Amino acid sequence: MSDRRSFLKNLGFAGSLIAVPSTLLKANPFTKKQNIDLTGLTLRGRVQSQGAGVAGVCVTDGINITQTDKNGQYELSSNATAEFVYISVPAGYAFPAEKGIAAFYQPVPKGKSSFKADFNLDKLKTDDQHHHFVVWADPQMKSKKDCEILLKESVPDLQATIHALPGDALIHGIGCGDLVWDEFELFEDYRKAVELSGIPFYNVIGNHDMDNEARTDDGSANTFKKQFGPTYYSFNRGSIHYVVLDDVFFLGAAKKYIGYITENQMQWLEQDLSYVKPGSTIVLSLHIPTFTGSARRNGKDEEPGGMVANRQQLYKMLAPYKVHIMSGHTHFNDNWEEGDIMEHNHGTVCGAWWTGPICGDGTPSGYGVYEVNGTDIKWYYKSTGSPREKQLRIYKKGYLKTAPDEVSVNVWNYDSKWKVEWYEDGVLKGAMDRRVALDPWAVELYEGPLLPKKHKFVEPTLNDHMFFAKPAAGAKEIMVKATDRFGNVYTEIMKLS
Incomplete structure (x- = not known):
């Protein structure tokens, strides 16, 4: 029986060869493949300030995390897949930076066992319980002309x-992704802008900062990493723990991606947060919003x-x-809050892709400004070219065609x-009616297949921050009074006749 089985086995192998295409038969089946190098690697070193070791600093290879000992020494078992070793800058120390770009990491050379x-850290001379940060979402330059405007x-x-x-x-900055628009040579212009700002910037990868020629998500951040280092990391200032994540998952084809956080990041974040006391305040930055009201407003399913x-x-x-x-990512402004989580989806530095002064929802091109006192955070949106007091825009009656008898306001x-x-001729009329609607100026600038001339794909977008009121026939003046959550009051007046 054994001889018969051996014969049948050999016959089956020969039979299978008959069906194999000739091109495959010519290939060398013994070609050595490029294997993933899992050789052990020991990372070690010291975190110090003016020669003294800094204890308790988190150090990571992007996989696991350890802390420095009382002398500032650390040792971390890693492997040859590690690209960087980097620290979570502790509170009380300046952010190391090179020409404005945060420099909290060192590339790990290949081919070494250790x-x-x-x-080296510099101790701050100022109490960092009080500090500021700005969020620059989507500078997204496509051309040198865009860079000139920036x-x-x-x-x-x-x-x-x-x-x-x-x-x-x-004060520090957070570049919240889409730092350029697929034109990687323009990273130089973004870096110049950051340097000119005079403050250190931490940076987030966006979908337009990815290598579209990559085979999978694993290689999609190669160019970004050469410019800005790791795509996920953390740092500390005062009582705030800052985290940056990469939530743009590349699907292996140009322009194809989903909003998704990989398991590698999740397990890293789990470790990172284990060093953060429950009840602490965390500022987490990523490019694609975790959630917005867009699907609800448009009556559609969520877009991946x-x-x-x-x-x-x-x-x-x-x-x-x-x-x-x-x-960032959306080119509109959207805030939501549930329990102890609040998301700030920012209007963009580039507005509607450098086609005009506003985003598709009517939000002016600009950025978020945040002030931190201990664990208390206050903020406002800074419109480019306008004073910080400019927080709303009032439109005359009928400017928005869907509201012919009403004045409309974008906050x-x-x-x-x-x-x-709103006030009519000095008399308080009460709260304005908030409705999902388009911004009328955005409609004028962007609606239709011929507008805007620069990028015809731009269209006005529905938002949750339009307000309406119907003035009386003989009314002469409308005043809108908007009070933010911090008690700041902003007003705009419009003459009706």
Whole structure:
């Protein structure tokens, strides 16, 4: 029986060869493949400040995390897949930066069994319990002309915002993704803009910062990493723990991606948060928003590339903390809040892709400005070229064709804690009616297949921050009074005749 089985086995093998295409038969079946190198690697070094070791600093290879000992020494078992060794800068220390780009990491060389990486920190002279940060979402330059606008308009505006603060104020920036628009040579212009701002910037990868020629998501951040280092990491300032994640998952074909946080990041984040006391405040930045009201407003299903698919798993991990999520991507402004989580989906630096002064929802091109006192965070939206007091825009009756008898108002950074009231000829008429609607100026600038000339795909987008009131026939003046959650009052007046 054994001889018969051997014969049949050989016959089956020969028979299978008959069906194999000739091109495969010519291939060398013994060609050595490029295997993943899992050789053990020991990372070690010291975190120090003016020669003294800094204890308790988290050090990571993006896989596991350890802490420095009382002498500032650390040792971390890793492997040859590690690309960086980096630290979570502790509170009380300046953010190391090179020409404005946060420099908290060192590339790990290939082919070594050990690598020594030391980190030097400078002690802050100012109490960092009080500090500021700005969020630049989607500079997204496609051409040198776009870069010129960024440098001539956006940068001076940010510089003015910074210079308005006290001289010893601590402030940093977060570049919230789509730093360029697929044109990687323009990273140089983004870096120049950051350098000119005069503050350190931490950066987030966006879908337009990815390598579209990559085979899978694993290689899609190669160019970004050469420019800005790791795509997920954390740092600390005062009582706030800052986290940056990469939630743009590349599907292996140009322009194809979904909002998704990989398991590698989840397990890393789980470790990172284990060093953060429950009840602490976390500022988490990523490019694609975890959630927005877009699907509800448009009566459509969620778009895979518009929100984070596995956000509920992220929310569970964040549940013990008070969390502010910073995001971009959408080119509209949208704030939502549930329990101890609030997401700020920012209007963009580039507005509607550098086609006009506003985003598709009517939000002016601009950025978020945040002030931190201990665990208390306050904020406002800074419109490029306008004073910080500019927080709403009032439109004459009938400007929006769907509301022919009403004045309309866009309060772009509105959230549920705002109050928007209107006065007619000096008499308080009460709260304005908030409805999902289009911004009438955005309709004028962007609606239809021929507008705008620069990028015809741009269209006005529905938003949750439009307000309406119907003035009496003989009314002469309308005043709108908007009060934000912090008690700041903003007013606009319009003459009706």
